[in-house]
Amino acid sequence: MRIQSKDSRATAPDPVIAARGLTRRYGATAVVDGIDFDIARGEVFGLLGPNGAGKTTTILMMLGLTEISSGEVSVLGFNPAREPLKVKQRVGYLPDAVGFYDHLTAAENLAYTAKLMGLARAERAHRIEAALARVGLAEVASKRVATFSRGMRQRLGLAEIIVKRAEIAILDEPTSGLDPQATQEFLGLIGELKAEGITVLLSSHMLDQVQRICDRVALFQGGRIVLMGAVPELAVKVIGAGFVVEVEADGLGIARRLAMIPGVTQVDTLGVDRFRMTAERDVRPDAARAVVTVGGDLRRLSIDEPSLEAIYARHFQIRPRGDVRHAA
Numbered sequence: 001m002r003i004q005s006k007d008s009r010a011t012a013p014d015p016v017i018a019a020r021g022l023t024r025r026y027g028a029t030a031v032v033d034g035i036d037f038d039i040a041r042g043e044v045f046g047l048l049g050p051n052g053a054g055k056t057t058t059i060l061m062m063l064g065l066t067e068i069s070s071g072e073v074s075v076l077g078f079n080p081a082r083e084p085l086k087v088k089q090r091v092g093y094l095p096d097a098v099g100f101y102d103h104l105t106a107a108e109n110l111a112y113t114a115k116l117m118g119l120a121r122a123e124r125a126h127r128i129e130a131a132l133a134r135v136g137l138a139e140v141a142s143k144r145v146a147t148f149s150r151g152m153r154q155r156l157g158l159a160e161i162i163v164k165r166a167e168i169a170i171l172d173e174p175t176s177g178l179d180p181q182a183t184q185e186f187l188g189l190i191g192e193l194k195a196e197g198i199t200v201l202l203s204s205h206m207l208d209q210v211q212r213i214c215d216r217v218a219l220f221q222g223g224r225i226v227l228m229g230a231v232p233e234l235a236v237k238v239i240g241a242g243f244v245v246e247v248e249a250d251g252l253g254i255a256r257r258l259a260m261i262p263g264v265t266q267v268d269t270l271g272v273d274r275f276r277m278t279a280e281r282d283v284r285p286d287a288a289r290a291v292v293t294v295g296g297d298l299r300r301l302s303i304d305e306p307s308l309e310a311i312y313a314r315h316f317q318i319r320p321r322g323d324v325r326h327a328a
């Protein structure tokens with residue numbers, strides 16, 4: 001299916017997922033309401049938003065697991081409503097509650113999936129062993145899944161995606177209920193998937209984690225995408241400018257020099273040799289050069305990156321429902 005873009009700001013080069021006017025209604029209520037987005041190959045894309053905003057319903061439409069009321073979505077060139085099996089073969093899905101056979105071992109569960117895929121016995125064994133090793137479950141390969149913690153089940157879910165050699169991994173709330181160490185390990189594994197070129201789509205309420213691993217995010221509200229883009233871009237849109245760089249240096253006319261740097265929106269003088277710059281990007285290299293240019297001595301340079309937490313809080317404080325803004 002080829003989809004024409006109505007909104008160039010929502011497009012990405014080489015999209016593996018493209019949605020246009022995607023809508024799901026229950027009765028008269030649109031729980032996903034005409035959304036447009038493109039996800040590029042190899043991207044880690046976050047779906048954010050309050051409970052009931054439409055994230056899971058959007059995921060289910062991409063997988064052909066719930067009806068599309070109007071609009072369309074293309075996944076790796078397939079229409080999930082018409083060709084759900086084609087999508088299922090190429091896309092790994094880790095739902096909120098992963099359904100494994102508790103009475104089977106970790107390896108047996110993966111063997112079941114691999115068999116369904118029609119893989120030959122030797123290939124199955126090879127892929128399963130490698131996947132269990134990758135997610136750190138090699139030592140419990142022969143343990144029944146009934147004995148597994150949530151963290152282990154989540155890792156087994158990723159192992160299944162690895163066994164499938166999925167091109168896209170869709171993860172619904174993957175770290176909810178995990179302790180801090182399990183969360184770190186899981187985020188590391190997502191990073192490894194990205195490094196291999198796998199496109200990752202994840203929904204989450206954990207904003208700091210989303211910020212750490214996502215290239216772009218879409219903020220859902222009332223079934224609509226109300227913000228979309230990379231965190232620094234959203235910070236500029238929502239907060240004005242996201243980066244705060246502090247400079248400690250002496251030298252004549254530093255404040256004036258710092259204010260001339262492209263992307264700097266404000267310079268505050270905090271003391272005789274201390275300055276705070278508000279900027280649209282990380283301007284530390286430019287700030288260092290500015291100090292050298294005026295013959296000054298640079299003593300300290302620090303940065304606060306824009307936080308998704310601050311963007312989210314500000315958006316819900318000031319934006320009325322349903323106003324669409326794209327930063328990418």
Ligand SMILES: Nc1ncnc2c1ncn2[C@@H]1O[C@H](COP(=O)(O)OP(=O)(O)OP(=O)(O)O)[C@@H](O)[C@H]1O
Nearest residue numbers: 026031032049050051052053054055056057058220
């Ligand atoms: N089968 C259904 N029948 C009627 N309404 C439904 C059905 N499934 C979902 N909804 C409604 O659709 C809306 C969106 O739900 P969805 O699960 O997509 O939200 P979500 O953003 O994933 O929320 P959460 O963060 O809680 O997972 C909710 O109001 C929900 O009650």
